[in-house]
Amino acid sequence: MAENIRMSDAGLVVPDYPVIPFIEGDGTGPDIWRATVRVVDAAVSHAYGAARRIEWSEVLAGQKAFDRTGSWLPDATLAAFRTCLVGIKGPLTTPVGGGIRSLNVALRQILDLYVCLRPVCYFQGVPSPVKRPELVNMVIFRENTEDVYAGKELAAGTPEALDLLRFLKERYGWDLRADSGLGIKPISETGSKRLIRAALDYALREGRRSITLVHKGNIQKFTEGAFRAWGYELVRDEYAGRCVTWEDCGGNCPPGKVLVKDAIADIFLQQILTRPEEFDVIATMNLNGDYISDALAAQVGGIGIAPGGNINYQTGHAVFEATHGTAPKYANLDKVNPGSLILSSEMLLRYIGWREAADRILQGLERTIAARTVTYDFARLMEGAHEVRCSEFADHMICNMA
Numbered sequence: 001m002a003e004n005i006r007m008s009d010a011g012l013v014v015p016d017y018p019v020i021p022f023i024e025g026d027g028t029g030p031d032i033w034r035a036t037v038r039v040v041d042a043a044v045s046h047a048y049g050a051a052r053r054i055e056w057s058e059v060l061a062g063q064k065a066f067d068r069t070g071s072w073l074p075d076a077t078l079a080a081f082r083t084c085l086v087g088i089k090g091p092l093t094t095p096v097g098g099g100i101r102s103l104n105v106a107l108r109q110i111l112d113l114y115v116c117l118r119p120v121c122y123f124q125g126v127p128s129p130v131k132r133p134e135l136v137n138m139v140i141f142r143e144n145t146e147d148v149y150a151g152k153e154l155a156a157g158t159p160e161a162l163d164l165l166r167f168l169k170e171r172y173g174w175d176l177r178a179d180s181g182l183g184i185k186p187i188s189e190t191g192s193k194r195l196i197r198a199a200l201d202y203a204l205r206e207g208r209r210s211i212t213l214v215h216k217g218n219i220q221k222f223t224e225g226a227f228r229a230w231g232y233e234l235v236r237d238e239y240a241g242r243c244v245t246w247e248d249c250g251g252n253c254p255p256g257k258v259l260v261k262d263a264i265a266d267i268f269l270q271q272i273l274t275r276p277e278e279f280d281v282i283a284t285m286n287l288n289g290d291y292i293s294d295a296l297a298a299q300v301g302g303i304g305i306a307p308g309g310n311i312n313y314q315t316g317h318a319v320f321e322a323t324h325g326t327a328p329k330y331a332n333l334d335k336v337n338p339g340s341l342i343l344s345s346e347m348l349l350r351y352i353g354w355r356e357a358a359d360r361i362l363q364g365l366e367r368t369i370a371a372r373t374v375t376y377d378f379a380r381l382m383e384g385a386h387e388v389r390c391s392e393f394a395d396h397m398i399c400n401m402a
Contacts, residue, residue, distance in 0.1 A: 002055040007316035021080040025090020027326025032338040035394035047356035062092035113310035116142035126301035127381035141199040142289025156181040187223040199283040213262040214284040307343035320344040337375040364397035
C-alpha cells in the first residue's frame, strides 16, 4: 500500500511503496521524463523485485500548469512536495515579465531547500574538452536561499533607487553613481553554517577527504569573507576531533580527519582545470556555486549529464531535478540526452536509502556509454559511436542493468 515518506528523529522513514510527486517539465521535459521513469522503475525492480516500488504522482508547474490552471506554480504542487517530502522535476520555463523571478528559485525558497547538491564525476568514454576528466570527482554544496538569487534590487533611475542612493550618501558617505541599479546581497551566519554543516556531515558520512570553502572574501569581506570565517568557526566549535582546518594544521591533515580549507573563487576556477585532484567536497554561496557547477559539468561532458538535488536536511524535504534548460526546439523529438534527469533520479534513490537500485542505474549508464551507445550530443564527438534516440538510450540502460 502506497505511503508518504516521513521524517523522524532518526532521519527519513521510507515505506516500501513511497508516493513520489514528479513534474515532467516543459520543452524536452516530457521526453526525458518518459525515459527516466522507465529506467528508475527497472532499477528498483532489478534490485528489490516486487518488494519495493515507487508510486509516481504527477503535479504541475511551468507552462503546463499555467495552461491548465492559470498558475505557474499551483498551491497543490507545493502541498504535494511538502506532504511527500521527496520529489523530482524536469526543466521548467521561466515566465516572462513580473512576478516569479524563476520557478526553480521559487521552489527552493518556498520549501527552504537550502542545499543545492551537485555531484560531478566522469563516466569513461564521455567526450570532454579537458585532457584528464577522470581526475574530476567533486560534490558541490551550493547555498540555495541567500546571496544575489535572494537579493533585493532597485532599477536605475527609479524614485526608489534615488531615495536609497541619498540615504547611503547621507548615512554612510557612500558616493555611488546616480544612474546605478542597486542590489542587496544577504549572507547570514545561520544560512552559511547550516550549509557548511551539511557539507561536513556528508564528508564524514561518505568518507571524503576534504572540504573547500570557496569565496571572494578578499574583496567582499563582510559577506563572502564572513562565510569563510563562519565555516572555520563551525569546524572548531562542533567538529573538533573529526575535522581540522587548514589554518590549524598548516596543510598537514592528521590521518582519519577531514581537512577543511578555503580558496578564492577566481583562482579556484583556474585550479579545477589545472589540478582538480586536489578538491573533493565544495561548500560555497549561491552565485559562486552556479558558476562552479556549470564549469565542472563542462569538464566531464556538459550540463546534459549533470545531476542535481535541492535538499533541506533538517526537514527531509528534497526535490531532485534536471539541471539544464527546456531546449524547446527539441521538444517531442525524442532526441535529447536524458542523462541529467536519470542521474538526478539516482541521487533521489540514494537519498531515500535505496542504494542497490541507485547502483543499478550507474551500472546501466556506465555500460551503455562504454559501448558507445549515446544520444546525438555525444555521438557527434565520439568516434565509432552508435547514435540512439532518448527513449532508445533508456532501453539500452535497462538492458545493461542485468
